[in-house]
Amino acid sequence: MTAAPTTPTATDTTLEVENLKVDVLTEKGWATVVDGVSFGVARGETLGIVGESGSGKSVTCLAIAGLMPPGQTRVTADTLRLLEHDLTALSPKEMADIRGPKIAMIFQEPMSSLNPAFTVGDQIAEVLRRHEGLSRKESRKRAIELLDRVGVPSPARRALQYPFEFSGGMRQRVMIAIALACNPDVIVADEPTTALDVTVQAQILELLREIQEEHGMSVIFITHDLGVVADVCDRVLVMYAGQIVEGADLAELFADPQHPYMEGLLAAMPRMDNPSDALVSIPGHPPRVGDMPDGCRFHPRCGYATDACRTDSSPLLERVAPGHTTRCLRHPELTLRGSP
Numbered sequence: 001m002t003a004a005p006t007t008p009t010a011t012d013t014t015l016e017v018e019n020l021k022v023d024v025l026t027e028k029g030w031a032t033v034v035d036g037v038s039f040g041v042a043r044g045e046t047l048g049i050v051g052e053s054g055s056g057k058s059v060t061c062l063a064i065a066g067l068m069p070p071g072q073t074r075v076t077a078d079t080l081r082l083l084e085h086d087l088t089a090l091s092p093k094e095m096a097d098i099r100g101p102k103i104a105m106i107f108q109e110p111m112s113s114l115n116p117a118f119t120v121g122d123q124i125a126e127v128l129r130r131h132e133g134l135s136r137k138e139s140r141k142r143a144i145e146l147l148d149r150v151g152v153p154s155p156a157r158r159a160l161q162y163p164f165e166f167s168g169g170m171r172q173r174v175m176i177a178i179a180l181a182c183n184p185d186v187i188v189a190d191e192p193t194t195a196l197d198v199t200v201q202a203q204i205l206e207l208l209r210e211i212q213e214e215h216g217m218s219v220i221f222i223t224h225d226l227g228v229v230a231d232v233c234d235r236v237l238v239m240y241a242g243q244i245v246e247g248a249d250l251a252e253l254f255a256d257p258q259h260p261y262m263e264g265l266l267a268a269m270p271r272m273d274n275p276s277d278a279l280v281s282i283p284g285h286p287p288r289v290g291d292m293p294d295g296c297r298f299h300p301r302c303g304y305a306t307d308a309c310r311t312d313s314s315p316l317l318e319r320v321a322p323g324h325t326t327r328c329l330r331h332p333e334l335t336l337r338g339s340p
Ligand SMILES: Nc1ncnc2c1ncn2[C@@H]1O[C@H](COP(=O)(O)OP(=O)(O)OP(=O)(O)O)[C@@H](O)[C@H]1O
Pocket: 024, 025, 033, 051, 052, 053, 054, 055, 056, 057, 058, 059, 060, 069, 072, 073, 224, 289
């Protein structure tokens, strides 16, 4: 979307995360599912988070937004700052007041986030009354304007309908209207187009792009689809087994990956220029929660692994170029294949 600095400076950083850890309670006790994640998001930037299923993408964002279920999960961080707010110090009530006006989420399955018992217009209006203090009448009027903005046809009539009367793509537009209602500084879009067919997916991505340009908000875009990443992101973090394994500007990451996992993801990406290319996927499976291998977490699946990669200390995230980091020990010796 817009050009943004790779490493945001303190003043233009909307969100700052340092050493985020999330533990969840499993049958075998506490297990770490997000392990020492650090990143910043600049104002107006679209940051992608990619990685296979279970790598901790959603948990990272849910934990930041204070949405992990208490009791069964533990969230700690050295820094969790959203604008002027220290999120580690907020009560659940204070956090709920920030969700909406400062940080809003769009999820994959809008049906489960919308209440089937209320009209779509009432659900948008409710957010406006709660956070913006609008009257019943004003909030209804504004809800219709928002539906219009996100491309729902006949918005005044549609506002009176219930979620089941909307198609998947239209429901996702409603979710975007709700997320936009309080003009948030950060929008987290967690696989917002995964459940939609390709044409509708493209329309929703275009809508998000327009809205982001209009409002200059920061967007965190979670997906496992590198094609979508290439379309919408300025900068990308690659997650594997609860950790960031690589981070870079979009173009640099695709042209010059510095972690074998990213090389594998790029090789597995379906290619427009060569549709007959057999689909490659990374052999093996990510490690199970609570059962991480010694050394580099990716080593059991890595064709480049040596004894050093299998030893007991997990490699640190190292800087390879300005704004480009990798957790691969062997990065100075390897020349990995990017995407043409
Ligand atoms: N509330 C929870 N309780 C226990 N374990 C959880 C909970 N939420 C997530 N997990 C586990 O944490 C790990 C990371 O999950 P997460 O949902 O962040 O993955 P993801 O990268 O978003 O995957 P996907 O691409 O499938 O959405 C998974 O192993 C998941 O099973």
